[in-house]
Amino acid sequence: MNFDPTSEQRRWRDLARDFAREEVRPRAAQLDREQKFPYDIVSEMARLGLMGLSLPQEYGGSGGDFVSYNLALEEISRADTSVGITMEAHVSLGCSPFVAFGTPEQKEHYLGEVIRGGERLWAFGLTEENAGTDAGGTQTTAELKEGRWVVNGSKKWITNSGTDITGGVTAIARTGMRENGKPELTAIVIPQDTPGYTRGPGYEKTGWRASDQRPLYFEYCRVPEENVLGERGRGFVQFLQTLDGGRVAVAALSVGLAQACLDEALERARERRQFGHAIAEFQAIQFKLADMAMEIELARNMVLKAAWLKDNDRSFGREASMAKVFASETAKRAADQAIQIHGGEGFMETSAVARYWRQVKINEIGEGTSEINRQIIARNLLAEHAEETKEEMVTQ
Numbered sequence: 557m558n559f560d561p562t563s564e565q566r567r568w569r570d571l572a573r574d575f576a577r578e579e580v581r582p583r584a585a586q587l588d589r590e591q592k593f594p595y596d597i598v599s600e601m602a603r604l605g606l607m608g609l610s611l612p613q614e615y616g617g618s619g620g621d622f623v624s625y626n627l628a629l630e631e632i633s634r635a636d637t638s639v640g641i642t643m644e645a646h647v648s649l650g651c652s653p654f655v656a657f658g659t660p661e662q663k664e665h666y667l668g669e670v671i672r673g674g675e676r677l678w679a680f681g682l683t684e685e686n687a688g689t690d691a692g693g694t695q696t697t698a699e700l701k702e703g704r705w706v707v708n709g710s711k712k713w714i715t716n717s718g719t720d721i722t723g724g725v726t727a728i729a730r731t732g733m734r735e736n737g738k739p740e741l742t743a744i745v746i747p748q749d750t751p752g753y754t755r756g757p758g759y760e761k762t763g764w765r766a767s768d769q770r771p772l773y774f775e776y777c778r779v780p781e782e783n784v785l786g787e788r789g790r791g792f793v794q795f796l797q798t799l800d801g802g803r804v805a806v807a808a809l810s811v812g813l814a815q816a817c818l819d820e821a822l823e824r825a826r827e828r829r830q831f832g833h834a835i836a837e838f839q840a841i842q843f844k845l846a847d848m849a850m851e852i853e854l855a856r857n858m859v860l861k862a863a864w865l866k867d868n869d870r871s872f873g874r875e876a877s878m879a880k881v882f883a884s885e886t887a888k889r890a891a892d893q894a895i896q897i898h899g900g901e902g903f904m905e906t907s908a909v910a911r912y913w914r915q916v917k918i919n920e921i922g923e924g925t926s927e928i929n930r931q932i933i934a935r936n937l938l939a940e941h942a943e944e945t946k947e948e949m950v951t952q
């Protein structure tokens with residue numbers, strides 16, 4: 557087994573690390589305070605190829621593998637998870653559905669001509685007021701009338717949907733009912749300037765404050781029939797697959813944040829003196845640092861294994877859910893312990909760890925909550941066990 561990244565993977569990780577250290581980290585506190593979307597940072601990331609890292613070169617992407625993308629995303633998120641989620645939501649949620657399910661014309665037009673490796677952003681709209689974890693509750697409708705989809709309804713908390721450089725959203729809508737009584741869901745591509753499509757104001761958030769989330773409204777919003785992503789009625793399967801990839805990336809983002817907590821904790825432990833010693837000399841503090849480092853190492857390995865499975869066209873859904881739950885909870889524990897090591901200073905808004913503590917919670921919620929991911933893992937285990945038991949009975 558080879559744990560060495562390839563030279564290409566190392567190149568992406570180092571490029572992202574250098575950029576994040578020099579251009580993102582020094583501005584993270586101010587961007588969070590002012591709740592400003594960092595257009596210049598995102599534009600530079602597009603120029604460096606980071607905003608299209610795992611997308612095909614023929615459509616304006618950088619052609620990197622999924623491991624490289626996750627290594628780079630960890631480094632960006634180590635500097636600022638607001639920028640990390642902008643990159644993640646654009647690549648994993650906005651663009652990869654075009655790659656996986658789009659027609660050649662859709663790939664050419666949206667990825668190649670509109671998005672162009674991140675010069676414009678694309679959003680993915682699933683969540684609604686009554687459809688969070690339960691996407692079957694989707695109430696936004698799309699009706700086919702005279703060769704055009706007429707979309708009515710609304711979405712909630714959609715990342716990258718309202719920036720000045722957003723190209724549009726792929727929205728999940730109800731396009732009918734199935735014989736089994738469940739809704740037929742279809743993904744519809746809606747460009748930003750479509751009449752009848754509007755965005756509400758951004759939210760006051762606890763974290764990710766320099767990233768963009770909006771409510772979206774569709775009122776007799778008409779798009780051509782060919783704006784169905786792939787095939788009609790495939791929306792449910794498409795978003796499940798999209799979220800599998802997204803979960804690995806949110807796990808990478810969580811590892812980046814956990815690492816940032818450890819970075820700050822190490823620095824503080826070596827600087828802060830009590831009882832005539834650096835607090836790093838006390839075993840109680842050393843054990844906290846050791847526990848943080850062990851969990852981060854494990855979470856990182858889980859991310860990279862899930863990403864490697866995806867790169868090798870193996871099934872990776874269970875590993876994606878495992879990585880997402882473990883990495884997000886690792887980051888939460890790391891943020892908590894980093895503040896503990898900082899003492900009262902960590903409770904001050906001026907300290908980076910206080911910001912990390914506010915940022916960390918969303919990782920256990922977005923792109924599938926920890927509860928839902930644990931359910932996925934358990935169902936997968938049970939199905940595998942049932943299959944093995946059946947095989948044993950056949951061979952007996």
Ligand SMILES: Cc1cc2nc3c(=O)[nH]c(=O)nc-3n(C[C@H](O)[C@H](O)[C@H](O)COP(=O)(O)OP(=O)(O)OC[C@H]3O[C@@H](n4cnc5c(N)ncnc54)[C@H](O)[C@@H]3O)c2cc1C
Nearest residue numbers: 680681682683688689713714715921922923924925927928
């Ligand atoms: C900052 C931010 C950015 C986001 N970006 C996007 C985006 O770009 N696109 C998008 O479509 N959505 C986005 N979302 C929405 C996000 O994906 C949802 O918040 C998430 O899927 C959970 O849905 P919910 O918040 O409605 O929680 P709910 O579904 O209301 O769940 C509430 C609680 O009940 C639990 N629960 C629900 N059902 C079950 C069950 N069957 N068994 C056990 N427990 C259950 C959940 O785990 C959770 O703990 C974003 C959200 C935020 C806050």
